[in-house]
Structure formats: C-alpha cells, structure tokens
Amino acid sequence: MIMTDDGASDDLADGSDGVPVYLSPYEFWNFGIGQGYSFPAIRDHAKYITALAEFPKAANINAISNLRGDRRIAWFPTLWNAAKLSFVPFVVENPLDDVKGPKALRNLLSRGLMQLNTEFAIDANFATIEEARTRVAFPVPERAMHPGQGRYPERPDWRPDDGLRGRISGQKRITIIAVIDDGLPFAHRNFRDLGGTRTRVEFCWLQSAIANPQQDSVLFGREYMRSQIEDYIAQYGDDEDALYRKAGAAVDTEALGSLIDRRATHGAHVMDLAAGCASERGDDPSEEIRIIGVQLPNTVAWDTSGFGKDMYMLSAFHYIFDRADVIARGYGIDKPRLVINFSYGFSGGRHDGGTELEAAIDEMVALRRHSTGPTALVVPSGNSFLDRLHAVVSEADFDRGQARLNWRIQPNDRTPSYLELWFERNFDPSSYTIKLIDPLDRSRVSLPVQFDQMKTGGDPRSHKPLLNAEGRPVGLISADLHRGQRWRVLVILAPTEPEMASLPAIESGQWTVVISRDENTAPLEQPIQCWIQRAADPEGLRSGSRQSYFDQPANIRYTPEGDLSETDAAGSIVRRFGSLNGLATGRTSLIVGGYRLGAGLGSSLKGVRPAAYSSAGALESGWPEARVACSSMSDRSRVLTGTIAAGVRSGARSRLDGTSTAAPFVARQLTATFVTAGDECVEKAALENYRSLLRGYWEDHGADDNESAVLRKARLGFVRIPPHWQPGFDDSSDDRIG
Incomplete structure (x- = not known):
C-alpha cells in the first residue's frame, strides 16, 4: 500500500512508548515522500518490517521474563554471540499491514525494540543514547514468516555424519566454507561426494522461501540440513526439478519468479567456483570441506540504492557463524576455520568501513577470530571502474x-x-x-x-x-x-x-x-x-x-587508439580509481580484483591484465584507504569474457563475468589451505586477512615502481591467484607461483 506522509517529520519516536529511534535519509525517502517510487517489496508487504539496530557498545543482554504477557510483535532471527555485539537484526510486526508515514514507522520499530529490550534487559544507557539507531530493510513477505516462534528461533535438529571422520585423512582439518548469494542449487551433484549420494552441504537457508509450518529453526524462509538434502537426493535422484519442487525451494514469496528454476544463476556459478567438485574437471570432492549456504531474497539483488539489504545480510552472517559452531561441536573441531565468500557490493557508502552493515560484519569477524577460530571474509572489488560513478x-x-x-x-x-x-x-x-x-x-x-x-x-x-x-x-x-x-x-x-x-x-x-x-x-x-x-x-x-x-567534459573516456581509457584524466573530477565496492572497505575484508589473461588461454599469470571493469581503491594516500589485496580470473581473455562454472542443474554450465567470479577462486584456495596449514602460520596471516597464505604469482613492488606498475598493483593487488580450473587454462608453466 502507498502510505501518506504525516508531516514529513523525522523526529525521534516518543521514548515513553518505546526505544527512541530515528530514520536515515534512505528510510525517510523510501517509507515517506518517495514510497510510491520504491520497490514492490516495500509497497506491497508491510506486515513484517525488518531492520538492523545499533546498540551501545556497553549493552549487557541477559534474558529475563517476557514483557508482561503481551502478544509478541518483535523477533530476532538466529543470533551469534549477540551480547558482545553492537548491531543486531530484528523483525517487527505491523498489525495494520500499512505504515502511515515515517513517524508511524519509527513508532512501530520503537515498540518492537522496547519489547526485545525489556526481555533482554539492555542496560539503562540504551533508552537515551544517541547511537540508538535503526536501518530499515525490505519487509519479510507474510508467507515467508514464522510468527509463532519465540523471540529466538529454535536450535536445528542436526546430527553429524558419523562416517565422515573415517572417510577423510586424519591429518586434514574439517574446514567450513560459506557462500552468501542468490539462486543456490543446494542439491547439485557438484556439492556431493564421489558416489553422488552424500552432500557436503551441512546447512542451507533460503531466506525468501515459503515458510514450512513444521520448522522453527529460522525466523523466515526455509532451512535445509544435510540429512534432509540427502533424503531428497535418495528419493528423486537426478530429477532435480521435482526435488526442488518437493523441497519447497522452487517458489519464492516475492512475485519475481524463483531463480532456482533458471538455467543459470549468479549464486550457482559462484558456489560452484568456491566449493564445487566435478569429476569431468578432475576435481576431488574433498569431504573435509563442509558447506553452508545462505540464499538472499531476490529483492536484495533487485535493489539499486544500497537500501533494503542490511537485515538480511547481517542475519546471513549470524546464521553462518552459529551453524559453523554447530558443525564444530558435532565433529569435535577445535578452533574451527571458516571462509565466507560474499560476492556482493554496491557503489555508495562512506568507504571507510563505517557504514552500518560493514561495521556490523567487521565486528563479527573480528570477534570470531578472537574467540572461536580463523575467519576469512572474501569480497570482490566491484565492477564499476569505467561506469563514471x-x-x-x-x-x-x-x-x-x-x-x-x-x-x-x-x-x-x-x-x-x-x-x-x-x-x-x-x-x-x-x-x-x-x-x-x-x-x-x-x-x-x-x-x-x-x-x-x-x-x-x-x-x-x-x-x-x-x-x-x-x-x-x-x-x-x-x-x-x-x-x-x-x-x-x-x-x-x-x-x-x-x-x-x-x-x-x-x-x-x-x-x-x-x-x-x-x-x-x-x-x-x-x-x-x-x-x-x-x-x-x-x-x-x-x-x-x-x-x-x-558527465564531465574533462573525463577522457577513450585512448587515441579508440580503446576504453583505464587511467584517470588529468584535471577531471571523475575518477576510476576510488570506485571500490562500498561493502569491501572494512578492516577484515580480503578484497579481490579481476584479471584477464593478456595473450590468450596459454599465457602466464605474469602477463595478465586487469579486467576493464575491475574496480580499485584510490591512488592517493588517506581516505578512502581500502585497497585491492589480490586478484583472480574474471575473464579468460579479452574476447572470451567471463568464467565457466556450473549452471543450476547438474551437468549444466554457465558463463559469468565480474569480480564476483574472481572472489570464489580465492575463497576456494584459502579454504583448501585452511585444511592443512598450521595454527601458528594461520594466526600470523590473520594480520593481513590471510593474504600471505595465498599461492599465486607474486610481483615485487617497491618505491621505484613506474607509473604502470603502480596502477597495476592498485587493481591486481600483491598476488595473482590462478583459477583451480578453467577450459584451456594451464598455470603449470608459471615459475613464480608460490
């Protein structure tokens, strides 16, 4: 429903009725005077509002009794170590399924936070501090919501694979890789063992799937565990169309059509590059590498503003960290190692790690490294180098x-x-x-x-x-x-x-x-x-x-030869360098650029060139400080664009370009390294977000680098990572890989 603006006020909600909150300019537009232009997910679904709340650092969360028996209007999704974090995702119910302007939205969020606040006894500072703020995201469609749960989802009914330890070498450490993306084919053959009956996917959460009323382990969408996936495989075999329909994965709640029914998806491609194993490629399905997947709602990919994603993405990280702990306990893993491939980004933001979502993710990764085990966050540099943004x-x-x-x-x-x-x-x-x-x-x-x-x-x-x-x-x-x-x-x-x-x-x-x-x-x-x-x-x-x-006249877009210019023009305020992904500037992120082979498939890593679209950090010192750490293949050559990976159905292939396809090559190699690397080596590498563990072509850089070397480093980083496989590619001749 289109809501009317009640005076365009964005004053704080009345603290007497709830926690004082206020809305950022994005929320003020999308839920106020600009809501008519917003996406259908905002206009059509207003019953379950999602948000990210920023709490004070000193918050002390202790569970106490429910709020005077009031009917529940607010919920947390799965949370990991919430008592030690400043940011938390939550969902609040709007019983009228309509919000009459920003003030009504603030009051709704305020009442929901007050219920959660009362139940968790957040310290007295919380009700008055100016840091109490929220970022609103796309609502949860009613058919995806589990409103009957308590303030938290229940624990998953998961059991470890009793035979796993016997099937892997005792010297290999069970390691976890997680993929956050869209259209994840969790039953795909490339994520199974050699026999094709056992899956390496321990958990997969489809955030926008229709809720299963028999399931209470997630607040919205559906969760699939290894045993369930294997049951579906045993029942339906190679008929993956029927498998996904029966599993409830083929219908999304957003009226955009299920991505799982498409021939290829971004998520299927990325997940295969990060963790897929296919016998026809000569891959070994390493069973010591266990997989967690989170499929984001389609609306997150559809959004063009940087608005609307925060709660879903932060919930994905909480879910992954929590389920990684479940896996570690089940298999008896000490200091469980985790690699997260997060092939997503946007161009806006402050580019200093300080946007709410970046700060929240940074805080979680740093805490897990300190308290639980090595945690790598692999993100793409972005694809807007030439887009004049x-x-x-x-x-x-x-x-x-x-x-x-x-x-x-x-x-x-x-x-x-x-x-x-x-x-x-x-x-x-x-x-x-x-x-x-x-x-x-x-x-x-x-x-x-x-x-x-x-x-x-x-x-x-x-x-x-x-x-x-x-x-x-x-x-x-x-x-x-x-x-x-x-x-x-x-x-x-x-x-x-x-x-x-x-x-x-x-x-x-x-x-x-x-x-x-x-x-x-x-x-x-x-x-x-x-x-x-x-x-x-x-x-x-x-x-x-x-x-x-x-559109500045001083920005020279083409070289004298007619090629696209990949350098900044003197005197132009439009910059290519500094176009880095706005979600890749946190201090815990390993930023991956994209390259293409310089002289065809047979050429070496020494002669690679940055993919024309591959974004980079600024050349000048100071803010923004984030820089590309490494790079991998995102185009096979100038004419063979993109990389090759699995399609949605087993046996299908897809071609996709962009730095989103370079990042999973790095995540894959890092995961394999985590399996065998010693504790001291891994702990030391954390200071550089594990860059020093990477095997690839290392180019020496120094103060005497010429201009082209400086530009090359800014876009390709310190090390160029070979893909584990691409048609026609062979890195065996590169003598500087190490």
Missing part, C-alpha cells in the same frame, strides 16, 4: 567559491537515482551549501550542510524535498552527520519514467550539483568524495533501471 572534488576544483558536478539522468529510468557526497571525518561543513540545477538550468532546491535545530536527538541532520511545478515531491536532498562521525549529503531523484503512471516523473538530462561555500571558508584539506549508487539489474529481474553517471 565516482568523483572527487578537491580544493583545486573550486572556482569563485563553487564546484560543479554534472549528473546525467537517463530517460526511461523506472527507478530513483541516488548520489552521495561525503566529507572528511570530523569536518565542519556548516559554511557549505548544496544546490540542484535541472537540465533547463533552473535552480530547483538548495540545502546548507547544517543540522536542523528542530530535529532533536539522533545524528544532526536536515532535509528538503525537491518539488515539481505542481508542488509534488520528485526528489529529496538531505544532510546528516552519519553515525556522529562523517557528514553526508544525499541527493535523490525520482524516476524519469515511474512504474506507476499517476506519479510525477523527474526530467531526464544533465542535472548539476553545485557545491558552494562562504567566502572566508578555509581550504579543503581532504577532498569531498562522491559516489552514485549503482543501478544494475544483475539477474534480469526487470527493474527497469538505467544507470545515471557523472
């Missing part, structure tokens, strides 16, 4: 107190466009103003980068709607001190061709963002970093999105 506004770009960004908005775009401007940490931008000029050179809206004194509590913030000639909102400009650390300006524009014809459209063409400042403002010490959110449609889900981009 990143710009850097430095002091030299100001002329008479102004700097200008040309933002090209495409026609026939059915999704909103989002642009973020980030200032350096602890910087006071109060003398700056952001103005938006439309394609007809009309000034449409401006906002000082200051806080509105009428908005009490929470991060200092302000916002102003962009109105059309009829006075209807077609955009939003906001400023907020994100998590009390770094100022952000967010500019949102409505679609140029809205899905609902009754909604007003924004004009296509060149919009101009003018950054102006007072005459006596001190020069910038660090530049303003700008990122446009990606608008990709990775699984062909028909979102109707068209990518906006920075």
